Amino acid sequence: MSDILNLDAEVRTDLGKGASRRLRHANKVPAILYGAGQEPVSLTLAHNKVFRAQEEEAFYSQVLTLNVDGKAVEVIVKDMQRHPFKPLVMHVDFLRVDAKQEIxxxxxxxxxxxxxxxxxxxxxxxxxxxxxxxxxxxxxxxxxxxxxxxxxxxxxxxxxxxxxxxxxxxxxxxxxxxxxxxxxxxxAPKASASEDTESADDAAGEEEATEE
The missing domain is CATH 2.170.120.20 (Ribosomal protein L25, C-terminal domain)
Incomplete structure (x- = not known):
């Protein structure tokens, strides 16, 4: 579980679609870190670590620790983009967590x-x-x-x-x-078609008996 809740990240300065495409070709995941009244920071993470983590339920519901260039930052996952048909994580949004503020x-x-x-x-x-x-x-x-x-x-x-x-x-x-x-x-379970037919037949039989 520690590998799921702790991920290494690096600050990236090479931004834009082209840069993100190059990162993905290098088996990296572009990400953004924001919130807690601080400036957003663009990050990159190892794809194999993120892909392994995102398979676990706790990845989406627990506080994670991002080790950003050696500094620990507590975060939660706010959004994640996946490739429409390939097993690839395209981008992750991380929200900083303040121990004194509700999330x-x-x-x-x-x-x-x-x-x-x-x-x-x-x-x-x-x-x-x-x-x-x-x-x-x-x-x-x-x-x-x-x-x-x-x-x-x-x-x-x-x-x-x-x-x-x-x-x-x-x-x-x-x-x-x-x-x-x-x-x-x-x-309650629905009656089967045969049961419905039998019930209708029984009701009809009772009605005919009454008329006689």
């Missing part, structure tokens, strides 16, 4: 204890895969767990039903009750 970022959701609902035949629908939160860097969770152990068939969990970690608040709920979005639903 807004998206945290992945992990759904647990779905087994009972699956056995009951429920059709489980995940409406979101991540939740936007606000918190100090020290409270930033790696993921948010949504427990379905007590959920019943036909029930939908909303954002207000999710227990967020200490020090973490929902950006959506801060906007008002109308933003209490659905997180996951456990819907």
């Amino acid at each position: 807004h970022t998206n945290i992945p959701v992990h759904f647990v204890n779905e087994e009972a609902l699956n056995k009951a035949g429920a059709v489980i629908t995940h409406h979101v895969n991540e939740i936007e939160v606000s918190c100090l860097p020290k409270h930033l969770p790696e993921f948010i767990e949504v427990d379905l152990a007590d959920v019943e068939v036909g029930q939908t969990l909303h954002l207000t039903d999710v227990a967020l970690p200490k020090g973490v608040t929902s950006v959506e709920l801060a906007k008002g009750e109308s933003h209490d979005i659905a997180i996951v639903s456990a819907n």
Whole structure:
């Protein structure tokens, strides 16, 4: 995990599309570092290190350490551009982190204890895969767990039903009750076509018996 959360970077002064193209040919990734009231800095990182890191969930949700020319800078990933079909990272935006200032970022959701609902035949629908939160860097969770152990068939969990970690608040709920979005639903299984036909036949039979 340390290799994922710690990356070496170099300041670059050769800017522009041509420079970025040359960097990519040299297996480097162009990047930008900004925020915390400081000037933006253009960077370059080794592509193999970034590509390996971006395969891990923590890369997007945790505070990373960039070693910029030997100086450690705490950051989070704000944006990343990938090649449309090649396994290449084209560009990364890093946001500086201030330990005393709250940050807004998206945290992945992990759904647990779905087994009972699956056995009951429920059709489980995940409406979101991540939740936007606000918190100090020290409270930033790696993921948010949504427990379905007590959920019943036909029930939908909303954002207000999710227990967020200490020090973490929902950006959506801060906007008002109308933003209490659905997180996951456990819907009753739909009857098959044959079952629907049998039910219709039974109903028709009962109606004919009544008329007689």
